[in-house]
Amino acid sequence: MLDTILFDGWKSVLRIAIMSLLAYPFLILLLRSSGKRSLTNVNIFDFIITVTYGATLGSIITSDKVSFADGAVVLFMLTLLQYIVSKLSVNSKGFTQMIKASPSFIYRNGEFDEKSIQKHRIRKDDLRGKVRQQGLSSFEQVEAIVLEGDGSLSIIKKQEGLSKDALENVK
Numbered sequence: 001m002l003d004t005i006l007f008d009g010w011k012s013v014l015r016i017a018i019m020s021l022l023a024y025p026f027l028i029l030l031l032r033s034s035g036k037r038s039l040t041n042v043n044i045f046d047f048i049i050t051v052t053y054g055a056t057l058g059s060i061i062t063s064d065k066v067s068f069a070d071g072a073v074v075l076f077m078l079t080l081l082q083y084i085v086s087k088l089s090v091n092s093k094g095f096t097q098m099i100k101a102s103p104s105f106i107y108r109n110g111e112f113d114e115k116s117i118q119k120h121r122i123r124k125d126d127l128r129g130k131v132r133q134q135g136l137s138s139f140e141q142v143e144a145i146v147l148e149g150d151g152s153l154s155i156i157k158k159q160e161g162l163s164k165d166a167l168e169n170v171k
């Protein structure tokens with residue numbers, strides 16, 4: 001029993017090697033042909049697609065119940081769905097609002113937005129760290145902290161006399 005756990009024969013090893021040589025380059029080709037956006041995590045749908053690519057590739061390579069053709073169709077369909085969603089999000093503001101989170105103020109005008117901090121489960125210590133990473137020593141030097149739609153934090157430094165038009169669509 002222990003010997004089948006450690007080594008089950010050359011047939012499965014050879015299958016994994018061949019499937020790796022077929023599936024991995026196929027996925028690379030598919031991603032390169034679908035454009036750069038497929039490789040970014042802009043919204044939750046893009047994140048799901050990225051994770052699913054990895055899970056699918058792993059299944060194609062390791063499962064003897066998944067043929068290369070089956071796996072290729074799954075990878076192609078995921079890429080097609082991602083392409084359709086990205087096209088719709090570029091051409092439809094309503095669709096974009098449905099799939100993409102909007103930015104939120106976490107800090108502005110010298111005050112933390114406690115409701116937003118609680119809603120998004122953000123710790124003030126994490127905000128302090130982000131402020132320090134920007135080379136700032138005090139929140140007095142910060143105009144605003146924005147939680148972006150992709151989950152990243154943007155620190156806007158105070159600067160007198162400059163337009164704040166980048167903050168227009170933040171809630």
